[in-house]
Amino acid sequence: MAKHADDRGVGAAPAPRRGAGELEAEVLGALWAGGGPLTPTQLLGALGGELAYNTVHTILTRLREKGLVVRTTLDGHPAYAPAQGAAEWSAGQMRAVLERGADRTAILHRFVSSLDPADERALRAALSEDSP
Template identity: 55%
Template sequence: MADDEAGRRRARGELESEVMAALWAAGEPLTPAGVQTALGDGLAYNTVQTILTRLLEKDLVRRGPADSGRGHAYWPAQDAASLAATRMRAALDERPDRRAVLQQFAAGLGEDDAETLRALLAEREP
């Protein structure tokens, strides 16, 4: 695992999240060197390439030829909101008592989020 500038070790998945954030922020495909520059914290090129390969294997990014014709460029397979929703559904699907999970989730929402969720659910009703 890579160290950040403060000397602490990154949490599991943190570097992948940082790479995804850089790709979403770019709004266009990035080469590994472009991701490395966007992260700006001295990560080795090989580290960035490894993370991009892992994200590709997890179907979180897509890859195509770079504009330069050499190497590859990467872009997110989904926008950030869609990915978060997919992960939320997966977490829900992993538990046998969906009602209990939803109840705990709803209980932890702040009033603004709860109101947003109520409004979204009301939009679904025929």
């Protein structure tokens, strides 16, 4: 009787690949949730899944080169902390999307018109705080 690929544990569908920047965002999210610097091993545990230590270390190196994390020590081991808060990082991402567009007014209009009522109220309140 012939064995099927599934019987050997071979041929299982590979895990879906993450989109560009998705793993970096997951690492930043774990750092923000951590409440302080984390070592690569602690990050590996916080992320779960099937990431290799080397993968986490590589992502941390890239984030450090981009100025998104700072390296420090924790109990004598290298550790990493976010260089900015989650809200500041997210605002930067939104600004980058806006800057890539050709028609900023159209992008802003479409964005605002797609907000749910609570987010629209929060945005209006933020804009009125900045008004003279």
